[in-house]
Amino acid sequence: MSLLPFFEWCEATAIGEAIRSSLWLFPVIECVHLLALALIGGAVLIVDLRLLGLGLRRQSVAQIARDAQPWLVGSLATMLATGILLFLSESIKCYYSPPFWCKMSFLLVAASFALTVRRKVTAADESRVGPLWGKLVGLVSLGLWFGVGFSGRWIAFY
């Protein structure tokens, strides 16, 4: 079964149509998407750097993760909302774009990892997790989010 009809339906929605026919809507949504990227970068990095033993070190992983949580959730929600809008305006292009599928795969894995393993490890007592596991989780998280960002930028090129 092909997903193409769904992508065609997305492209034909009134929202997609409105964004396509406007000169400034796409750039403005894109700018919000980018600003949220900076924020999600900060919220992910302070925790992953802490897991790696870099960045803030005097506070516990759990405390840094708690502090970062609302900013992570807020920026991720903003990225999803603006991302969906951008997608609706060029769904069929996305369907034929390998980087788009690459980004969605990375996003699925990165988000699942953040909600399961990473959340468990950051909330747990550090003496129970062990520094090596923490470092591994930090590295995997950074790698996965990097994959999302990298392939995302390449949607514009292919």
Place this chain on the structure above:
Amino acid sequence: MLYPLIETTHVLTLCLFLGMIAMLDLRLLGVAMRGVPVSQVAGRLLPWAQAGFALMVISGVLLFYSGPVRASQNIFFQVKMVMLVLAGVNAFVFHRGIYRKVAAWDEDSVTPVRAKVAGSCSLLLWAGVVVAGRMQAYNWFD
């Protein structure tokens, strides 16, 4: 291949540079990491921001030289450069001013007004730099 790679580097380094700067600014505003002393946030995160800034400047200069005349004539590029300078001035004023007395307010969750002003100006100016930089791709006023 080279241009997309440099541009991707430029965009993704935003996470490292502006992500760290934003976290410090939000702490200066007293809305994030309230339990962490300001001097630790600045001391531990700014080296990462500086590394990010170096990468941004290098990749940015390379992108600029791929079309210097076209870029410098673009109004968005000019606005971006002005805001970049203003952001630098704001950081200078902060570090030479209220941050020198950080010991007196290091652990306060309600920060001094001058720290809040510095944090707000930084967030607004850097957001302006990002927006102007992105809009540079659109030659609406050429």
